Amino acid sequence: MSLLSVTGLSARQGGKRVLSGVDFSIDRGEIVTIVGPNGSGKSTLLRVLIGALKPEAGQITRAQGLRLGYVPQKLHIDPTLPLTVARFLQLPHRVPAQKARDALARTGALGLWDQQMAGLSGGQFQRVLLARALLCDPDILVLDEATQGLDQPGSAAFYELIAHLRGDLNCAVLMVSHELHVVMAASDRVLCLNGHVCCQGAPEHVASAPEYRALFGSGTHGALALYRHEHSHSHDHHSHDHADCDHDHSNDGHSTPQSGGAV
Amino acid sequence: MTLFDGFMIRAALAGIGVSLAAAPLGCFVVWRRMAFFGDATAHAAILGVALSLAFDAPIFAGVLIAALTMGYAVAVLGARGHAMDTMLGVLSHSAIAFGLVAVSFLSGVRIDLMAYLFGDILAVGHADLLVIWGGALLVLALLWWRWSALLTATLNPDLAYGAGLDPKREQLVLTLALAVVVAVAIKVVGALLIGALLVIPAAAARPLAQTPERMAVIAAGIGAASALGGLQLAFWIDTPTGPTIVCVAAGLFAVATLLDVLRKSARA
Structure with a gap:
């Protein structure tokens, strides 16, 4: 199943x-x-x-x-909220500090333990988010x-790292x-x-x-x-309305081999 | 004679009670950028006062209901996609205007509106103290119980859903806590300045804190210090007590901000 x-x-x-x-x-x-x-x-x-x-x-x-371990798209943390990486990992449930450290170590972010979330770089931030998702096994x-x-x-x-974790x-x-x-x-x-x-x-x-x-x-x-x-995508046998699609067809004048959509 | 007989002692206890509840709640108000929401809820209190006088109900109940209704109205209109700050401006000022008009209809009732707009902490009685501390402890218990869930929902709603929490329920918890704080604080600082007790201690605590919990504790300390300091200062220089409390809080905010600037420039 x-x-x-x-x-x-x-x-x-x-x-x-x-x-x-x-x-x-x-x-x-x-x-x-x-x-x-x-x-x-x-x-x-x-x-x-x-x-x-x-x-x-x-x-x-x-x-x-x-x-389910969820890693959201870029998370905005308001600068008025003081939050260390260690504290962030304890949300919403307390976990043993050793477990939190292990998760950080798995994602290669152990050195960030004491840092403020708002001060992390993009890559560091994603590794912390990933570590947090690992905490629920x-x-x-x-x-x-x-x-x-x-x-x-x-x-x-x-x-x-993701592929590695999947194996582990x-x-x-x-x-x-x-x-x-x-x-x-x-x-x-x-x-x-x-x-x-x-x-x-x-x-x-x-x-x-x-x-x-x-x-x-x-x-x-x-x-x-x-x-x-650069094409107008359409699947003729589907009844869905393409007015619903957000993609931009401003380039439709260009001819491409795929133009018209293959079904 | 009991220990609580002196009006200054009662005033001090009332001020501390309100500050202890308002400051940690104020942290969420700051983190979630809800400062205007706090104001709108507080202004609804004036309408609540008018309604309680009209129906001869306890002020506390009327204010609580008006504040909850305001919270609910904001939630409903917010979900319908109105621009939040515009809508809060509309609701907040309308509530206060309707409240003032409603009070003027009450013939035969002579009330001192100033007491509800700016508070009358020196007139706090034994029953008021019970209500204030009851409400404050209720709010603190609520925050204590939901703390982690509230923090997670504040960070990101989807993160909360992913952890099996319902951010809408946590929003409701905050609305309820805010209504209770407004209802107990109106006697102390008045409807116009409740927002200050929520936001200023939290803002002053921010540069001094490394974790959310510490920020809440420091904010509570700053709030309580403002209440005591303001009370004493108002006694010495004979000024209105509620506004003096807010002035002291603002002074503490200035000091904390200055310390932070100095520390940062020393490090740079």
């Missing part, structure tokens, strides 16, 4: 339907990455899975006693664009990422999302799928194409 699965999931955010008919599941030991353009519902899906957002329709099945680590704001070597090191803890990893080249190297399975599941499977399979190419282009095997989104 899978750790976590959803069937027929629909969800709204801010009055707009951003997800419809999503089926998805994740097993122990798997690294699954969700990719998709801005506004495609990636973060919404994660928020539904961690329980922050009630779905409009659909079933969510969690394995009994499922423990998670069955699934859920990461929402955890490497946003890190430079390339920084995010490469971060994903290496035998947990599943579910993440949202913008960095397609890393995704292709680091994931067991990729879920390509655009309001619905466009395609999913092994990274190589997804990279060559026409739906994925329609979204990201095929130029460098999908690696660098995310920000050159």
